[in-house]
Amino acid sequence: MAVTLGALVLMVSSLAWAPAGHAGTPGEYEAVTCTGNSHSHYDPPLTLQPQETHNYAHVRYTCTTAPGHTTPATGSFDSVSPSASCLSLTDTRGVETVHYADGTRSVIVIDGATTVRVTGVLESLQSGRVVEGRGKGHFIRRTVSALPRQLPTDCLTSGLRVTESAVQLEILP
Template sequence: MFGMRGAAVALGSLALVVSSLVWAPDSQAWPGGGQGAVTCTGNSEGRYAPPLVLLPQPTRIHADVRYLCTVRTGHTVPATSSFDSSLTMASCASDSDALGVEKVRYDGGGRSVIVIDSATTARVAGVLFVLQSGRVTEGRGAGHQVRRTVAAPPRQLITDCLTSGLRGSSSGVQLEILP
């Protein structure tokens, strides 16, 4: 019903709206020494260990993310990141928390280490939406607040919860480092 394309369109639309709200003058944006707003939009491939099943269980997630970051008006920088989370209890029906650490590496140099310390999770029409917040603890944007939005359509059939479990997800991700 919603599908991967619908999730991508929704996340892209969200990125456009948010980027227009968090725009920073060139003198305040990266690169060039400033600490203005940065909006990164991309895709992630996540893996659950152990796979998610019907009953909640301690679970870890690792995701590799490819971003395109708008660091000032008209200037984008590719970036990659890894996100790691040790979920306390998770199942096919819900992730109890999606707290963790994301390490972003910007092409051309620089990095940001981000601690996600708050999350809200909802599943709508089979799509998992996670709204996260936290702060940059090291590197570019250190001390700045962060918003992270994840939209993950199911990659496996929900019936996999009854057998092998859900092993991972492909997601659209938007990361905002606020001014």
């Protein structure tokens, strides 16, 4: 009885600390949380007048892939908003490919977004699903925060071509 109980405890503890994507039975997946900074380019530049805009961003992440295990990663984000301005983004759809330092990747399709301005900070809450690679089939939540100092008076003249933002990406279990 003691040997069986001890074996059961060892098995459960090893499942709890297995690397992301390998815990438990086949198909189980631990969450991945990545935080970092984004450097975005807008074409055409963002102005006060809403217009269809293409956004390409390069993101540098630090990702937690298992309890106590972090790894660097980079993301390439490509999206189109049919009605973007310095004040808001609507119906943003896009794809992000995250490359992890261990050579794996996650290809993510963003199919929903809510953007609000709160005390000068432009917050975009995005949702979607991993369609390929690490976390395939799992839902994601992505939060982008553009700070007020990054939305200068350029919005009134030539338009805003580049922003820097804080990004958090969560691949949910």
